Structures are given as C-alpha cells and as structure tokens.
Amino acid sequence: MTGVSLQAPAARVDIDIEKIRADFPILDRVMAGGHPLVYLDSANTSQKPRQVIDAMTTHYEQFNANVGRAVHQLGDASTAAYERARVKVADFIGAADPAEVIFTKNASEALNLVANTLAWGSGDYAVRAGDQVVITEMEHHSNIVPWQLLTERTGATLRWFGITDEGRLDLSQIDSLINERTKVVSVVWVSNMLGTVNPVAEIARRAHEVGALVVVDASQAVPQLPVDVASLGADLVAFTGHKMVGPTGIGALWGRTEVLNALPPFLGGGSMIETVAMAGSTWAPLPAKFEAGTPPIAEAIGLGAAVDYLSAIGMDRVAAHEQAITAYALERLGDIDGLTILGPSEPVDRGGAISFEIAGVHPHDVSQVLDSLGVAVRAGHHCAKPAHRRFGVQSSTRASFYVYTTTADVDALVDGLDQAKRFFQVG
Amino acid sequence: MDLQSLYQAIILDHYRDPHHAGLREPYEAEVHHVNPTCGDEVTLRVHLVDGTVSDISYDAEGCSISQASTSVLAELLIGKPVDEAMTVHETFVELMQGRGQVEPDEDVLEDGVAFAGVAKFPARVKCALLGWMAWKDATAQAVVDARG
Numbered sequence: 001m002t003g004v005s006l007q008a009p010a011a012r013v014d015i016d017i018e019k020i021r022a023d024f025p026i027l028d029r030v031m032a033g034g035h036p037l038v039y040l041d042s043a044n045t046s047q048k049p050r051q052v053i054d055a056m057t058t059h060y061e062q063f064n065a066n067v068g069r070a071v072h073q074l075g076d077a078s079t080a081a082y083e084r085a086r087v088k089v090a091d092f093i094g095a096a097d098p099a100e101v102i103f104t105k106n107a108s109e110a111l112n113l114v115a116n117t118l119a120w121g122s123g124d125y126a127v128r129a130g131d132q133v134v135i136t137e138m139e140h141h142s143n144i145v146p147w148q149l150l151t152e153r154t155g156a157t158l159r160w161f162g163i164t165d166e167g168r169l170d171l172s173q174i175d176s177l178i179n180e181r182t183k184v185v186s187v188v189w190v191s192n193m194l195g196t197v198n199p200v201a202e203i204a205r206r207a208h209e210v211g212a213l214v215v216v217d218a219s220q221a222v223p224q225l226p227v228d229v230a231s232l233g234a235d236l237v238a239f240t241g242h243k244m245v246g247p248t249g250i251g252a253l254w255g256r257t258e259v260l261n262a263l264p265p266f267l268g269g270g271s272m273i274e275t276v277a278m279a280g281s282t283w284a285p286l287p288a289k290f291e292a293g294t295p296p297i298a299e300a301i302g303l304g305a306a307v308d309y310l311s312a313i314g315m316d317r318v319a320a321h322e323q324a325i326t327a328y329a330l331e332r333l334g335d336i337d338g339l340t341i342l343g344p345s346e347p348v349d350r351g352g353a354i355s356f357e358i359a360g361v362h363p364h365d366v367s368q369v370l371d372s373l374g375v376a377v378r379a380g381h382h383c384a385k386p387a388h389r390r391f392g393v394q395s396s397t398r399a400s401f402y403v404y405t406t407t408a409d410v411d412a413l414v415d416g417l418d419q420a421k422r423f424f425q426v427g
Numbered sequence: 428m429d430l431q432s433l434y435q436a437i438i439l440d441h442y443r444d445p446h447h448a449g450l451r452e453p454y455e456a457e458v459h460h461v462n463p464t465c466g467d468e469v470t471l472r473v474h475l476v477d478g479t480v481s482d483i484s485y486d487a488e489g490c491s492i493s494q495a496s497t498s499v500l501a502e503l504l505i506g507k508p509v510d511e512a513m514t515v516h517e518t519f520v521e522l523m524q525g526r527g528q529v530e531p532d533e534d535v536l537e538d539g540v541a542f543a544g545v546a547k548f549p550a551r552v553k554c555a556l557l558g559w560m561a562w563k564d565a566t567a568q569a570v571v572d573a574r575g
Binding site: 362363364365368369372379380381385388394395423424 | 429430433434439464465466467468488489490491492494548551554
C-alpha cells in the first residue's frame with residue numbers, strides 16, 4: 001500500500017510508506033511461527049533505517065578516533081563529524097546556536113543533569129529549601145524521580161498537575177500551582193502513555209510570569225512533531241535519539257545559553273575543563289562544559305543521520321502520518337468490545353501512543369498472544385506508574401506508531417486482540 | 428511460538444479460580460512484592476504452626492501466569508512442614524530458571540509442572556516466581572520471629 005488514505009483526519013498524507021519501510025531492514029524479519037514482524041512499540045524505541053546503520057558503520061570503518069584532542073587526520077575527521085551532528089540536531093530543533101545542544105546518553109541523563117545542577121548551583125536558578133518544583137501526574141518516571149531527589153535533598157516541595165478523566169492535564173489550578181515560590185516547572189510535551197500533547201506554551205507563559213525555569217521532556221515530541229525550541233517558550237528541553245530512528249546511547253539537552261552558562265558542571269573529567277591545577281579547575285565553554293569524558297561519538301553521528309533521514313521526509317509529513325495512523329487506530333480499537341482506551345479517544349492534540357485495557361485479559365497475556373502472532377506491543381506500566389494509578393489500573397497494553405507504521409499493522413493488532421479475547425474466553 | 432505450551436489448561440484454571448485467595452488471619456509474617464518491570468504485585472501472608480505451613484493467604488494483582496503460580500503455590504505448600512515446603516520451592520525455582528531444559532518432577536510439583544513451558548519465555552519467568560519469592564521471604568521472616 002502507498003500512503004495512508006482515511007476518511008477524516010488531517011489532509012491526505014503524501015508519504016510513501018513502502019519506500020520508507022524498505023529503508024528499515026528489521027521490518028523484513030519473519031518472527032517465530034512464520035509471522036511477519038508487526039512492530040507497534042516505537043514509543044519504547046524506534047527501528048533504525050539503513051542510512052543510520054551505515055553512517056555508524058562507515059564511521060567505525062573509516063574515521064574512528066577520539067574527538068577534540070587527537071592531532072591526526074582521523075581525529076580531525078571524527079571531531080568534524082561529531083560537531084556536524086550537533087549542528088544537524090541544532091538545526092532540526094531550531095536552536096539558535098549549536099553550542100546550546102549538549103549530547104547526553106539519553107533523555108533521563110539530560111533531565112538528571114538539570115535537576116542535579118539546579119541543586120548544586122548558587123545563582124538565581126538554584127533550588128533551595130522552601131522553593132517549589134512543579135511537574136505533572138502524567139510524567140514518565142524519568143521526569144518524576146530526578147525532581148523527587150532534588151526536592152528531598154534541598155528541602156524544596158514537589159507539586160504536580162493532575163489529569164482529567166479524558167487524559168488531559170488539569171490546568172484549572174494553574175495560577176495557584178505555579179506561584180511566586182515556584183522555581184522550576186517540568187512537563188512532558190507528549191505523554192508516552194496517554195498520548196496527550198500538552199499545551200507547553202501556555203504552561204511556560206505562566207511559569208515565566210513568576211520567574212520559574214521551564215523544563216520540557218520532549219522524548220516523544222521531537223520524534224513526532226516539527227519542533228522549534230526558539231518559539232516553544234521552554235528554557236531547557238530533553239530528548240533521546242533512539243526514539244527518532246537514531247541509535248541508543250545518545251540523547252540531548254537543549255538549553256538557552258544564558259541558563260546553561262549559569263548552571264554549574266554536572267560530571268567532571270576530561271573535555272569539560274579549561275584548565276586543571278591541583279588547587280582547582282576552570283570550565284570549558286558550552287557545550288563541552290557538560291560533556292565530560294569521551295562522548296558517544298558514533299551514536300552522535302548516527303543521530304545526525306537520523307535527523308537527516310527525518311528531515312528528508314519532512315517533519316510536517318511525519319506528524320501528519322502519525323496523526324492519520326493514530327486516528328485510524330483509535331477508530332478500530334474503539335470498535336472492540338471490552339476495550340477501554342486510557343487517554344484521549346479523539347485524535348486531537350494527541351500523539352501516536354495508545355494505551356488500553358481489555359476487560360478480563362491482563363496486559364501481559366494480551367501482549368503474549370500478540371507476540372505469538374508477530375505483533376510487538378508494550379505491556380506494563382510504561383514507566384508511568386502514577387498515571388496508571390490515576391486511572392485505577394496497574395498496567396496497560398500500549399501500541400505505538402511511527403513513520404513506517406501502516407494501517408495493515410493496525411489491522412494485525414486488531415485481529416490479534418480478537419484472538420487474545422478468544423484465547424482467554426472473553427467477550 | 429506455542430501459546431498452548433505456555434498457557435496450559437491447569438494455569439488457566441488456576442487463573443480463573445485462584446485457590447486460597449484473599450488475606451486471612453492469623454499470620455506471623457506479611458510481605459509485599461512487586462515485579463518492577465511490569466508492576467505485578469502480591470501481598471502474601473504466612474501462618475506457621477509447629478513448623479508446618481498452616482496457611483498461605485494472598486492478595487495478588489497481575490497476569491495469568493503470576494496469579495496462577497501463586498494459586499498453585501498455596502495449593503501445594505499449605506499443610507507441608509516448612510523444610511519440605513522449602514524443598515518444593517527450590518524445585519520450582521530450578522524448573523523456572525532452567526530455560527526449558529529441566530525435566531519437571533510431577534511427584535514434587537504436582538500442578539506446578541504446568542509451568543515448565545513458562546521457563547522457555549524469559550520475560551515471563553519473573554511472573555511465575557513473584558508469589559514464590561514472596562512466600563520464601565515471608566516464611567523466612569516468620570521462622571526468624573518464631574525463634575525470637
């Protein structure tokens with residue numbers, strides 16, 4: 001099939017899915033029992049196109065050397081490729097300056113970098129006893145635990161936005177929740193469990209009114225949406241490479257220059273120094289100040305290739321496809337008796353992750369039956385236990401989509417769910 | 428992938444109708460165990476009388492495998508001397524961690540042999556062991572308390 005044709009959503013999506021799928025070698029895999037792979041776990045990690053795999057292989061075969069220190073041809077080439085990847089990522093997210101892009105190992109490290117340096121700092125951004133930090137109930141654990149650690153260590157207070165029954169943020173108390181004592185507001189842009197796309201700009205506006213720093217977990221947003229950090233309203237944005245057709249082991253923290261300059265270093269070591277004496281050291285300018293030790297070089301280059309890949313398709317098209325396939329899946333899943341969607345059931349301000357429950361069949365068992373048919377989904381709490389508790393459930397099954405997902409993949413999911421219900425004699 | 432080898436009829440029977448479910452008095456030790464990767468949870472109580480497992484009561488939330496294995500655990504171990512129950516426990520753990528290479532001993536494990544197929548599904552072994560690990564923990568605590 002070429003493209004996605006649907007009755008309602010968005011405009012027609014002019015994206016050549018067969019051509020895209022041909023770039024992803026793993027999509028040709030035949031799973032146990034002779035079932036072709038139906039990969040619906042992209043919110044967990046996306047698959048990788050040949051272009052990304054080749055970029056990393058070529059680096060190791062032709063250019064491998066450490067960066068920023070070797071005075072030889074390979075060192076020059078490796079350093080140039082690593083910094084070129086930074087420029088690509090910066091352009092991709094609309095950063096004013098590539099030095100505002102800090103490479104980390106993943107989004108969790110990026111968020112921990114922020115939460116730790118806010119505790120250690122001494123300037124205006126430092127979090128102290130009596131200060132407040134605001135997050136939301138729909139965060140991934142990686143945007144909860146670092147803030148719990150920060151507030152416990154500093155004597156600050158952690159507060160959070162609740163979730164409405166439809167799976168949206170409850171912003172009714174925004175003016176009291178974000179107040180003059182608030183030092184940090186950290187929110188997820190697109191929920192990895194509920195799929196909700198949150199009004200980051202609106203929250204950022206209120207946060208800035210009271211002088212709070214705005215941190216955004218964009219792990220699910222950067223892969224799916226056109227991103228322009230300059231107009232987003234955030235001060236710091238964390239995301240990861242492996243959910244956007246890039247490799248594992250590389251993520252990024254974007255921050256406004258002024259903010260990053262005001263924060264103290266996170267990890268100490270090689271590369272992050274200006275000079276080291278036994279009596280004390282001084283720090284390198286951005287971005288090196290936050291990149292101690294040998295960085296994930298091949299992974300950064302792979303992320304650069306991933307950004308090239310997505311840019312060649314066009315993020316507007318990626319987003320339109322995501323919306324179309326999500327709309328199709330919501331409609332098909334909505335027709336299944338006994339299936340309850342956790343999160344918005346309309347494809348409005350909604351990303352491509354759909355978590356659901358099937359009455360009488362535990363998510364583990366659902367995913368086991370699906371796996372026996374070659375359909376890969378996620379079962380469990382998706383690192384969002386508080387959001388599950390909000391809906392009175394312990395776990396759910398989640399299907400998530402990406403640029404290579406077809407309506408046939410969704411059909412295979414629906415058929416598999418029907419088999420799961422029959423296997424467990426439900427419905 | 429053979430679903431039938433994983434979901435034996437015995438497992439599905441215990442899942443639909445778990446034996447000895449619910450929390451009861453009296454008990455000497457209560458534990459709460461979770462499977463951190465998937466969120467399955469069990470609260471389990473052990474009541475020992477004169478070195479014998481007099482009761483195992485539990486409140487479990489989880490998949491068919493974890494629910495059924497806790498049910499089989501209670502069915503199998505209630506009434507056994509603690510030493511013997513620990514031997515059954517070891518045999519079950521050995522079966523589960525055997526990657527499908529261990530021949531199950533029906534004389535020892537009774538309905539527990541139905542879980543032999545689970546050992547071939549690494550992601551589900553923790554499900555099958557959740558209640559069993561909770562029982563061992565609770566029993567160890569109860570024994571220590573009894574010795575004062």
